[in-house]
Amino acid sequence: MKTVYVINGFLESGKTEFITYTLAQPYFQIRGKTLLILCEEGENEYDANLLKQSNTELVLIEEESDFIPNRLIELEKKYKPERILIEYNGMWNYKEMKLPWHWKIEQQITTIDASTFPMYFTNMKSLLAEQIRKSELIIFNRCDGIQDLGSYKRNIKAINPKAEIVFEDANGEINEIMEEDLPYDLKAPVIELDNECYGIWYLDSLDHLERYEGKTIRFVAMVLKPEQFPRGYFVPGRMAMTCCAEDMAFLGYACEYEKADSLQNQQWVQVTARVEKEYFADYQGEGPVLHAVSVEPTKAPKEEVISFV
Numbered sequence: 001m002k003t004v005y006v007i008n009g010f011l012e013s014g015k016t017e018f019i020t021y022t023l024a025q026p027y028f029q030i031r032g033k034t035l036l037i038l039c040e041e042g043e044n045e046y047d048a049n050l051l052k053q054s055n056t057e058l059v060l061i062e063e064e065s066d067f068i069p070n071r072l073i074e075l076e077k078k079y080k081p082e083r084i085l086i087e088y089n090g091m092w093n094y095k096e097m098k099l100p101w102h103w104k105i106e107q108q109i110t111t112i113d114a115s116t117f118p119m120y121f122t123n124m125k126s127l128l129a130e131q132i133r134k135s136e137l138i139i140f141n142r143c144d145g146i147q148d149l150g151s152y153k154r155n156i157k158a159i160n161p162k163a164e165i166v167f168e169d170a171n172g173e174i175n176e177i178m179e180e181d182l183p184y185d186l187k188a189p190v191i192e193l194d195n196e197c198y199g200i201w202y203l204d205s206l207d208h209l210e211r212y213e214g215k216t217i218r219f220v221a222m223v224l225k226p227e228q229f230p231r232g233y234f235v236p237g238r239m240a241m242t243c244c245a246e247d248m249a250f251l252g253y254a255c256e257y258e259k260a261d262s263l264q265n266q267q268w269v270q271v272t273a274r275v276e277k278e279y280f281a282d283y284q285g286e287g288p289v290l291h292a293v294s295v296e297p298t299k300a301p302k303e304e305v306i307s308f309v
Contacts, residue, residue, distance in 0.1 A: 002076065002103045003083045008131045009111035010090035010120055014141040016044040018111055019087060023054040032082025035075060037061060039089035057081070064092045069100045076100070094130040110135040114143040114167070117152060129159050129247065137164050144169040150181050157203040158240060158249075179211060186211060190272065193219035198238055199306045202251045205275070205288050212275040216293065220301050223267040224250060225260070228282065234260045236271045236290070240306040251306070254280050255290035263295070270298045 007015050019036070022028055034056040036046070041060065051058055057079045061067050076084075084103065088094065099105070110131045112120075117140070120128050132138055138156055143149060153165050167174040179186060182204065184197050193201050198219050205212050221236030229235075237252020255273055263269070273290035280289055 002081070002100075003106045004086060004099065004103045005083070006086045006088055006105055006108045007111065008088040008090060008094060008108070008135075010113070010116075010124075010128075011040060012042050013090065013113045013116075014111040014139065015087050016042055016046065017141075018109070018139065019085060020044075020046065020050065023050055023056060028054060030082075033057060033079060034083050034085060035059065035079050035081035036085045036087065037072075037075070038087050039064075039067065039092065040087075056085075064089065067092070067097070069098055072103070073100050090127065090131065093127060094133075107137070108135045109137045109139065111139045111141065114140045114146050114149070114152065121155060132156060132160050132163065135160065135163055137166065139166050139168065141168045143167045143174055149174070154200060154203050157206065158199070159247075161203065161206055186215065189216065191215060191217045193217055195238075195301065195303055195306055199240060199251070202237075202253075205253075209275075209277050209288055212288070213277050214274065216272065216274050217290075218270065218272045220268065220270050220298055221252065222250075222304075223263045223265060223269055224252060225263065225265050226282070229254070230281075232256060232258055232260050234263055236269060236273075236295075238306050239304065248305070253288045253290055254282065255292055257292035257295055259295070268298050268300045270294075270296045 007019055009015050023034075032055070034054060036051075036056050036058045038046075038058060038060045040062070046058055050056075059075055059079075061071070088097070138160075140149070140152060146152075149167055152167075156163060156165055183200060184191050184193065191201070201212075201217065219236075221238060224235040224237060226235065233254050233256055235250075235252040236255050237250050240249050240251050241247065255271065257263075271290070272293040274293060276289050276291060277286055278289040279286050
């Protein structure tokens with residue numbers, strides 16, 4: 001198997017800078033040849049000396065029609081690399097990318113120019129979503145002067161909840177979004193979550209569960225009763241539009257409730273519950289588990305689907 005690293009993003013999003021930085025690091029001075037496949041040329045070029053020092057061969061594939069398994073196998077036979085880096089063209093649909101069967105993607109990284117993110121997110125949402133959907137790391141660079149980075153993070157997490165997100169400005173990495181940026185009071189006896197707040201709470205609790213441990217929340221939710229769940233548990237949550245109308249997800253966490261058997265799938269309820277960090281088999285580890293204080297039938301909200309777009 002050949003180890004492959006994919007770095008994608010739109011033109012001038014910082015892909016070349018990221019790869020250049022990586023090639024120059026001592027940990028990358030490893031045995032064997034690296035094949036760097038460049039799928040578009042931006043303003044920044046790779047330094048010939050750096051390529052030589054890092055034992056890297058650079059190959060340009062400008063046409064998407066040429067990025068096919070047979071062509072890639074030819075390059076592998078010619079250069080015999082130990083590892084392969086692909087700087088993928090952001091205007092090519094990542095979903096359509098085909099690699100040789102024995103090429104295994106070890107890591108996928110997406111770079112995003114924060115100054116142009118709103119434009120791409122509005123006008124090229126589908127292409128952007130395919131870039132970030134399976135990326136382990138999302139790097140927002142050029143964040144100088146941007147105030148609402150929290151909304152950027154929520155947009156990404158709605159599509160890829162597991163992604164690690166890094167914000168960088170001219171001085172380096174920016175600290176995490178602070179608690180004071182949240183649209184609700186964490187010190188309130190009961191944290192009330194409306195449509196917008198529910199989505200923010202769900203995504204923030206993925207990264208900062210410690211903020212909510214022992215806190216009580218209240219929200220309107222749809223009932224989901226997975227067949228594999230143990231008795232006395234259900235999932236209160238909301239449907240969310242993460243990218244487009246065809247891309248929907250149910251956002252919710254396991255909830256312990258002694259009368260869970262009396263609930264019906266897709267029933268609307270108002271849930272008041274305490275948040276705890278616990279092991280849950282369906283999580284395959286620890287995560288947010290709700291303990292119901294009350295579950296009361298209610299009518300469906302005016303907007304049943306939460307939108308992150």
